[in-house]
Amino acid sequence: MPASHAAVHPEPLLVDVRSRPEFESGHVDGALHLSLERLVHDAPTVLPDKDARLLLYCLSGARSGMALQWLRQMGYTQAVNGGSVGAVALQTGRSIRRL
Structure with missing residues (x-):
C-alpha cells in the first residue's frame, strides 16, 4: 500500500525571521520564531534536522531571502523563502496570531 501524501510530504515548519516585537505583533499560527540576528547561532539547536x-518568512521576503542563503550555506536542503507573513498565511491557510 502506498504511503499517504502527508507522510511523504509533511507540512513544512514555518520560520519567522523577524524581530521579537514584529513576531509578537502578528505571526502565522504555528510558526517558530528565529530572528535573522540569531539565525546562524541558533539554527543548529532550534533546527537540528537539516x-x-x-518555509521562511518576514515582512516582505528580503530578510527571509537572506536567511535562506545562510541556511543553505549551513547545509539545510529543504528551506524555501515564502516571502511575507501575509503571503505565507494565505499559502498555508493559517491565521495570523498576536501575542
Whole structure:
C-alpha cells in the first residue's frame, strides 16, 4: 500500500525571521520564531534536522531571502523563502496570531 501524501510530504515548519516585537505583533499560527540576528547561532539547536522542510518568512521576503542563503550555506536542503507573513498565511491557510 502506498504511503499517504502527508507522510511523504509533511507540512513544512514555518520560520519567522523577524524581530521579537514584529513576531509578537502578528505571526502565522504555528510558526517558530528565529530572528535573522540569531539565525546562524541558533539554527543548529532550534533546527537540528537539516533535511526538514522549512518555509521562511518576514515582512516582505528580503530578510527571509537572506536567511535562506545562510541556511543553505549551513547545509539545510529543504528551506524555501515564502516571502511575507501575509503571503505565507494565505499559502498555508493559517491565521495570523498576536501575542
